[in-house]
Amino acid sequence: MDPVLEADIRQQLDANRTRTGPPEGAVAVPPIPAGRYADLELDRLERERVWRRTWLFAAHESDLAEPGAYRRFERTGAPIVVVRGRDGVIRAFYNSCRHRGAPVVRDECGTARRLTCQYHSWSYDLTGQLKSVPDARSFVDLDYDDLGLVPVRCETVDGWVFVNEDPQAPALTDFLGTMRAQMAEVDGPSLRRVGTQLHHLDANWKAMVDAFLEVYHIRTVHPDNAALLYDDSTVTVAMFPNGHSRLSVAVRPELLGIMDPSPEADNPRVGQLWRETSTSFGWFPNIVAALDTGAFPLLCMWPIDVHTTELELQWFAPDWGDGPMPEEHAQRMTLFETVMAQDTANMAAIQRSVESAGARPFQIGWHER
Ligand code: FES
Numbered sequence: 001m002d003p004v005l006e007a008d009i010r011q012q013l014d015a016n017r018t019r020t021g022p023p024e025g026a027v028a029v030p031p032i033p034a035g036r037y038a039d040l041e042l043d044r045l046e047r048e049r050v051w052r053r054t055w056l057f058a059a060h061e062s063d064l065a066e067p068g069a070y071r072r073f074e075r076t077g078a079p080i081v082v083v084r085g086r087d088g089v090i091r092a093f094y095n096s097c098r099h100r101g102a103p104v105v106r107d108e109c110g111t112a113r114r115l116t117c118q119y120h121s122w123s124y125d126l127t128g129q130l131k132s133v134p135d136a137r138s139f140v141d142l143d144y145d146d147l148g149l150v151p152v153r154c155e156t157v158d159g160w161v162f163v164n165e166d167p168q169a170p171a172l173t174d175f176l177g178t179m180r181a182q183m184a185e186v187d188g189p190s191l192r193r194v195g196t197q198l199h200h201l202d203a204n205w206k207a208m209v210d211a212f213l214e215v216y217h218i219r220t221v222h223p224d225n226a227a228l229l230y231d232d233s234t235v236t237v238a239m240f241p242n243g244h245s246r247l248s249v250a251v252r253p254e255l256l257g258i259m260d261p262s263p264e265a266d267n268p269r270v271g272q273l274w275r276e277t278s279t280s281f282g283w284f285p286n287i288v289a290a291l292d293t294g295a296f297p298l299l300c301m302w303p304i305d306v307h308t309t310e311l312e313l314q315w316f317a318p319d320w321g322d323g324p325m326p327e328e329h330a331q332r333m334t335l336f337e338t339v340m341a342q343d344t345a346n347m348a349a350i351q352r353s354v355e356s357a358g359a360r361p362f363q364i365g366w367h368e369r
């Protein structure tokens with residue numbers, strides 16, 4: 001991390017530890033209407049103006065290691081497939097045959113030489129070009145060049161593959177902005193998937209995002225783990241353009257090093273600040289990247305409907321080479337399940353609140369902004 005930025009974060013962590021009132025520059029945060037979590041019209045607008053127009057995390061490039069490797073991405077309802085071409089480029093298309101709309105891949109992920117529709121076997125190459133049509137004699141003036149798979153914007157930055165259904169969207173690097181450099185030392189391209197954990201939540205997706213953008217709750221909700229490890233009084237938040245953010249909280253000095261991975265599982269590029277704090281980044285709209293040395297999760301909140309969410313924890317760690325995955329990565333995932341059970345326990349009840357006649361705006365604090 002840039003030494004000036006690191007010094008600034010450390011100074012803020014210290015200042016927050018000892019302050020007795022709101023930090024300098026803090027203001028009263030406007031209350032959040034409860035309808036943000038329950039209103040059907042707002043949910044429809046989110047689908048139209050957020051989910052279909054924003055860069056969304058779809059895969060890590062190591063998920064698509066070989067030419068022809070593909071992975072479906074259907075988290076926003078649209079059928080999308082992300083695939084690596086023979087030229088090494090990762091592209092995305094609607095998984096929708098130009099003949100009559102059937103999918104050109106059916107498995108969740110896999111490897112294909114061609115993308116072949118399983119309805120009438122139209123076949124496309126890995127760049128989406130239509131290559132073969134059975135019984136083509138029955139079609140008049142078939143224009144192969146005009147009947148390729150419909151592309152979806154797909155860009156890869158530092159190993160992270162994103163898609164965006166909006167052809168007019170700014171470049172991914174512009175969207176990520178300054179946050180990208182601040183995350184650089186985790187060295188995305190050197191990572192590899194450890195595993196995935198799924199949780200079904202009876203709550204709006206934003207209620208769960210909120211829980212990962214503050215540590216105000218840890219003394220109450222995580223008294224036996226996070227609250228022991230972190231000094232929540234130090235919490236330091238930064239907000240970036242396009243809705244992204246960063247949160248840092250200091251490890252209690254007497255417990256420094258307790259969570260460090262073994263040298264085999266460690267990410268040697270990660271600097272000291274990361275080892276002395278929990279530093280996570282909020283990737284607008286729905287991901288909290290709890291970057292760390294060793295294994296760490298991207299916490300992904302995917303809406304099912306206005307009051308149902310799938311929480312997907314996608315775990316990554318430094319590539320461990322040809323041997324078996326270091327056991328401690330799996331142990332860290334298992335340990336985290338305890339924390340997640342605590343984090344998700346309030347969600348359904350919160351949703352019942354915001355959908356009740358008793359719903360009132362939420363009064364959040366400056367540190368939760
Ligand atoms: S729908 Fe794909 S070949 Fe007919």
Ligand SMILES: [Fe+2]
Pocket residue numbers: 211217218221222343
């Ligand atoms: Fe939590």
